[in-house]
Amino acid sequence: MTQLGARLAAIAPGAVEIELPFAEALAQQDGYLHAGALLAVLDSACGYAAMTLTPGGTGVLTVELKANLLAPARSGTIKARGEVLKAGRTLTVCHGDAVEVVGDKEVHVATMLATMIARDGDPAPP
Amino acid sequence: MTQLGARLAAIAPGAVEIELPFAEALAQQDGYLHAGALLAVLDSACGYAAMTLTPGGTGVLTVELKANLLAPARSGTIKARGEVLKAGRTLTVCHGDAVEVVGDKEVHVATMLATMIARDGDPAPP
Amino acid sequence: MTQLGARLAAIAPGAVEIELPFAEALAQQDGYLHAGALLAVLDSACGYAAMTLTPGGTGVLTVELKANLLAPARSGTIKARGEVLKAGRTLTVCHGDAVEVVGDKEVHVATMLATMIARDGDPAPP
Amino acid sequence: MTQLGARLAAIAPGAVEIELPFAEALAQQDGYLHAGALLAVLDSACGYAAMTLTPGGTGVLTVELKANLLAPARSGTIKARGEVLKAGRTLTVCHGDAVEVVGDKEVHVATMLATMIARDGDPAPP
Numbered sequence: 001m002t003q004l005g006a007r008l009a010a011i012a013p014g015a016v017e018i019e020l021p022f023a024e025a026l027a028q029q030d031g032y033l034h035a036g037a038l039l040a041v042l043d044s045a046c047g048y049a050a051m052t053l054t055p056g057g058t059g060v061l062t063v064e065l066k067a068n069l070l071a072p073a074r075s076g077t078i079k080a081r082g083e084v085l086k087a088g089r090t091l092t093v094c095h096g097d098a099v100e101v102v103g104d105k106e107v108h109v110a111t112m113l114a115t116m117i118a119r120d121g122d123p124a125p126p
Numbered sequence: 127m128t129q130l131g132a133r134l135a136a137i138a139p140g141a142v143e144i145e146l147p148f149a150e151a152l153a154q155q156d157g158y159l160h161a162g163a164l165l166a167v168l169d170s171a172c173g174y175a176a177m178t179l180t181p182g183g184t185g186v187l188t189v190e191l192k193a194n195l196l197a198p199a200r201s202g203t204i205k206a207r208g209e210v211l212k213a214g215r216t217l218t219v220c221h222g223d224a225v226e227v228v229g230d231k232e233v234h235v236a237t238m239l240a241t242m243i244a245r246d247g248d249p250a251p252p
Numbered sequence: 253m254t255q256l257g258a259r260l261a262a263i264a265p266g267a268v269e270i271e272l273p274f275a276e277a278l279a280q281q282d283g284y285l286h287a288g289a290l291l292a293v294l295d296s297a298c299g300y301a302a303m304t305l306t307p308g309g310t311g312v313l314t315v316e317l318k319a320n321l322l323a324p325a326r327s328g329t330i331k332a333r334g335e336v337l338k339a340g341r342t343l344t345v346c347h348g349d350a351v352e353v354v355g356d357k358e359v360h361v362a363t364m365l366a367t368m369i370a371r372d373g374d375p376a377p378p
Numbered sequence: 379m380t381q382l383g384a385r386l387a388a389i390a391p392g393a394v395e396i397e398l399p400f401a402e403a404l405a406q407q408d409g410y411l412h413a414g415a416l417l418a419v420l421d422s423a424c425g426y427a428a429m430t431l432t433p434g435g436t437g438v439l440t441v442e443l444k445a446n447l448l449a450p451a452r453s454g455t456i457k458a459r460g461e462v463l464k465a466g467r468t469l470t471v472c473h474g475d476a477v478e479v480v481g482d483k484e485v486h487v488a489t490m491l492a493t494m495i496a497r498d499g500d501p502a503p504p
Contacts, residue, residue, distance in 0.1 A: 003403060004414075025381060035421050035440050036382075040414020062413055063217060064241055066192055066318040066444035068345045068365060070338040085363055086322045090216060091189060091243070093320045095363070111337055111347070113320060113365050115190055115241065117217070129277060130288075151255060161314050162256075162292020169287050188287050192318035192444040194471045194491060196464045211489060212448045219446045221489070237463060237473070239446060239491050315469060316493055318444055342468060343441060343495070367442055367493065369469070 006041050006080075008048070014084035016048040022075050022100075032072040033109075038080075038098055039067055042112045045082030046094035050116040053087040058119050060092065065114035073109045076102035092116045132167050134174065140210040142174040148201050148226075158198040159235075164206075164224055165193055168238045171208030172220035176242040179213040184245050186218065191240035199235045202228035218242045258293050260300070266336040268300040274327050274352075284324040285361075290332075290350055291319055294364045297334030298346035302368040305339040310371050312344065317366035325361045328354035344368045384419050386426065392462035394426040400453050400478075410450040411487075416458075416476055417445055420490045423460030424472035428494040431465040436497050438470065443492035451487045454480035470494045 004026065010017040018041050020026075026037045043062055050060045082096040096112040130152065136143040144167045146152075152163045169188055176186045208222040222238040256278065262269040270293050272278075278289045295314055302312045334348040348364040382404065388395040396419050398404075404415045421440055428438045460474040474490040 030437075034418060035443075036414050036418020039417045039421075040412060043413050043417075059408075061450075062447050064190065064219075064239075064444065064446040065413075066365060066442065068337070068367065068442040069440050070345060072439075085320070086360065093190075093322060093363070108338065111345070111365065113190075113318060113363065115320065156311075160292060161295050161317075162288050165291045165295075166286060166288020169291075185282075187324075188321050190318065190320040191287075191291075192316065192491060194316040194463070194493065195314050196471060198313075211446070212486065219448060219489070234464065237471070237491065239444060239489065241446065316442065316471075316491075345442075365442075 016082045018045045018080045020078040041080040042096040045080040046096045046114040049082035050092040060116040063115040063117050067112040071109050073100040142171050142208045144171045144206045146204040167206040168222040171206040172222045172240040175208035176218040186242040189241040189243050193238040197235050199226040268334045270297045270332045272330040293332040294348040297332040298348045298366040301334035302344040312368040315367040315369050319364040323361050325352040394423050394460045396423045396458045398456040419458040420474040423458040424474045424492040427460035428470040438494040441493040441495050445490040449487050451478040
């Protein structure tokens with residue numbers, strides 16, 4: 001996440017915000033933020049949100065995620081907000097939203113649903 | 127499933143086929159099979175496929191699913207095929223495909239990815 | 253939808269609520285509401301919400317949907333709420349949430365993200 | 379994509395393979411390939427596969443994607459294979475699979491379903 005230039009901007013029980021300043025190095029040929037960078041920060045926001053509610057503070061792994069890309073991001077700062085919808089003993093379901101912030105204007109650029117698993121509940125043993 | 131008129135047509139380790147004869151009662155106003163019926167048989171095909179590989183034959187619950195509807199179904203027989211992609215201790219990931227069969231012609235009407243959990247690994251405890 | 257016993261309970265620009273009274277005929281062997289019924293009403297709620305914003309009131313088709321099942325529903329009334337996240341010229345992205353209402357208690361039973369296409373923008377031409 | 383160190387390894391009508399050599403710079407703290415990098419190459423493989431069938435070779439945009447992460451990748455080369463399931467006038471539905479290749483051993487690390495839109499069919503107009 002730090003390799004992208006992202007940073008944890010806010011954290012509360014079940015909710016996390018990550019900020020990613022737009023950078024040329026993260027853009028595609030057309031100048032838009034690459035989907036991979038956007039998905040990475042949304043996935044991280046969801047994962048950290050899940051961890052705030054995990055017993056014993058154990059880590060989580062992403063089981064699966066689904067995202068709709070709503071508008072291209074091309075400047076400003078991306079804010080990715082992850083929130084826990086349902087925290088279970090084994091699985092935690094989160095949703096995330098990413099907005100592009102330029103001045104005082106926010107554009108909704110992506111939305112995500114993701115399922116996380118507590119790390120000791122290995123999702124894929126042999 | 128039986129309420130829809132569906133039946134288990136084939137079963138093998140990690141793979142299941144369910145057949146659903148098209149019926150007026152399952153159609154929307156436009157004459158197409160309702161998405162709910164299609165999703166129900168695909169979900170069942172994935173769930174039964176997962177159960178064929180679950181230790182001790184315990185049941186499974188659907189954690190989540192995602193489907194793309196590729197073409198409308200409006201007659202013939204729907205064949206929903208579920209297959210295990212990855213069987214883990216806790217979670218099983220399946221994919222499913224549904225085709226509409228009319229005579230000797232098959233049309234691919236939907237595709238699904240789904241995550242199942244062994245029932246004793248309760249996804250949503252209080 | 254009416255075959256399931258569901259009814260449109262509320263409608264506003266970009267938002268729709270559908271109610272489905274729990275019925276034995278919609279339950280699986282374990283007594284829980286079948287995922288197919290839940291997905292059908294959530295898909296309908298999302299589709300109708302999209303239609304409230306479609307130019308000319310043209311119909312919509314479901315391109316794809318993803319749902320997380322958060323808790324089993326086994327009684328009371330299911331309320332499925334669909335809301336438009338982004339209305340475009342061709343595609344509309346919606347999210348939906350379903351709750352089980354028993355007395356004055358609501359349990360969040362499922363969440364959905366779905367993509368709808370205006371019907372004249374045929375998703376799957378030959 | 380080139381910023382990740384990925385390259386187009388194979389291309390055919392409706393099918394594309396991208397290779398990504400594992401690199402420390404793409405790993406998380408635990409040494410596993412970051413989900414963002416994996417999702418980026420799978421998304422690109424699906425997008426390029428869609429472009430091979432797009433009339434006039436116009437570009438495509440990702441409408442949405444869903445991925446299941448099946449096993450962690452931690453070395454070797456990642457091969458991300460994208461394939462078109464359904465090519466329509468406006469939308470193209472693809473699936474993708476990523477494997478980690480170490481020597482002659484392949485491990486299935488992720489699977490994806492994605493919906494692409496031809497670029498002139500703008501998904502998100504004002």
